[in-house]
Amino acid sequence: MITHLSIKNYVLIQSLEIGFGKGLSVITGETGAGKSILLGALALILGKRADTGALQNKMDKCIIEGTFEIADYSLLDFFEQNELDYDDVTYLRREINPKGKSRAFINDSPVGLNVLKELGSKLIDIHSQHQTITINQPSFQLAVVDGYAGLQQEVARYKMRFQEYKKLEGKLLDLQGHEKQAKAEKDYFSFLLDELSGANLKSGEQDKLENELKILSNAEDIKAGLFSSSQLLDNEGNGILNQIEMVNSSLIGISKYGKNLEKIAERVNSCLIELKDLSSDIQILEEDTIHNPAIIEQINNRLDKIYLLQQKHQVNTVEELLVKM
Numbered sequence: 001m002i003t004h005l006s007i008k009n010y011v012l013i014q015s016l017e018i019g020f021g022k023g024l025s026v027i028t029g030e031t032g033a034g035k036s037i038l039l040g041a042l043a044l045i046l047g048k049r050a051d052t053g054a055l056q057n058k059m060d061k062c063i064i065e066g067t068f069e070i071a072d073y074s075l076l077d078f079f080e081q082n083e084l085d086y087d088d089v090t091y092l093r094r095e096i097n098p099k100g101k102s103r104a105f106i107n108d109s110p111v112g113l114n115v116l117k118e119l120g121s122k123l124i125d126i127h128s129q130h131q132t133i134t135i136n137q138p139s140f141q142l143a144v145v146d147g148y149a150g151l152q153q154e155v156a157r158y159k160m161r162f163q164e165y166k167k168l169e170g171k172l173l174d175l176q177g178h179e180k181q182a183k184a185e186k187d188y189f190s191f192l193l194d195e196l197s198g199a200n201l202k203s204g205e206q207d208k209l210e211n212e213l214k215i216l217s218n219a220e221d222i223k224a225g226l227f228s229s230s231q232l233l234d235n236e237g238n239g240i241l242n243q244i245e246m247v248n249s250s251l252i253g254i255s256k257y258g259k260n261l262e263k264i265a266e267r268v269n270s271c272l273i274e275l276k277d278l279s280s281d282i283q284i285l286e287e288d289t290i291h292n293p294a295i296i297e298q299i300n301n302r303l304d305k306i307y308l309l310q311q312k313h314q315v316n317t318v319e320e321l322l323v324k325m
Contacts, residue, residue: 002124003089004067007041009056039126042066045092046124047117052100065093068123072147074156075122082115092116092123192312196325199309206306206318213299219291226286233279241279244272 007016012034029035044050045066055062071088079086085107093105094116104116127135135141146155215222233240251265309321 002042002066002068005038005042006063006065007038008063009060010041010044010054010062010064011037011056013037013041014056042124043126044094044096045116046120046126047104047113049113050094050096050102052096052098054096055098058098061098062096063093065091067091070123072152073122074152074159075119077160078119078122082111084109084111092120193325196309196321199305199321201306201309201318201321203319203322206303209299209303209306213296213303215289216292216296216299219289223286223289223291226282226289230279230282230286233275233282241272241275244268244275248272 001022002020004020005016005018007013007018009015018038027035027038040048040054041064044054044064050062052058068090069088070090076086087107091105091107093108095103095105097103102113104111104113106116106119146152231239236242248265248268251261251268255262255265306318306321310316310318313321313324315321315324
């Protein structure tokens with residue numbers, strides 16, 4: 001409760017000291033007596049903004065100071081949070097200099113206007129003639145009942161414990177959220193592992209499939225090239241092999257006439273043997289090369305699965321996927 005109000009150099013008041021006793025205090029007076037000026041001065045120490053228009057003497061500063069007994073207001077936490085010295089008898093002071101600059105103090109410690117306003121709202125309610133909004137608020141009604149019953153300390157303890165409960169509840173919700181997220185991640189990783197295991201990946205598989213796909217996709221061109229090569233080598237009567245066989249026979253016939261001729265004949269004969277082997281291999285490859293759309297589709301499906309797994313796990317090879325298993 002407020003016990004004293006000091007006003008200096010404010011509007012019409014040069015200097016005024018007012019004391020308030022316990023219980024109800026009433027200030028009366030006719031219109032213009034200055035009742036509203038007292039309320040205006042009180043509003044300044046409750047955090048209201050001010051300007052030089054509030055100064056009676058424009059050359060001197062205005063000082064408003066109020067003394068409050070706050071032992072029953074449970075404000076210790078507020079003072080600790082704002083790093084202010086607590087005292088059961090607390091002083092709120094506001095100073096306005098001739099330049100319009102304002103300073104606020106709580107127990108002689110400088111504070112921001114917002115801190116002064118917050119503390120003031122906890123100490124005093126100012127109601128105009130028709131202002132009864134606060135009276136209709138359940139929180140205000142409960143505060144009146146608690147105050148009348150002398151339960152301020154019990155209410156303060158309950159608020160403290162309730163705040164602790166809400167903090168613990170918040171931590172519990174966070175832990176439950178983390179647990180849910182961890183379970184979801186576990187399920188997802190289990191799914192990824194099952195997917196990798198079910199793919200039956202083998203080292204070197206990707207390169208083998210890609211090479212096989214390249215051959216099968218170009219089977220028609222490959223078969224045509226092999227067939228053309230085979231015809232050039234082994235065409236009856238006009239093939240390369242026939243021509244070389246004729247060369248080989250001629251050289252064998254004259255190889256008995258000198259060492260150089262014998263060596264050349266041997267080299268040509270070796271080339272002929274090698275070309276016959278090549279011709280045979282080319283014929284086998286040409287016969288084995290078949291364009292098979294069904295096999296191409298199977299390989300594409302397998303490679304698509306491998307590529308999808310690589311993209312999902314952000315790797316580039318089957319070997320890297322196998323490491324993750």
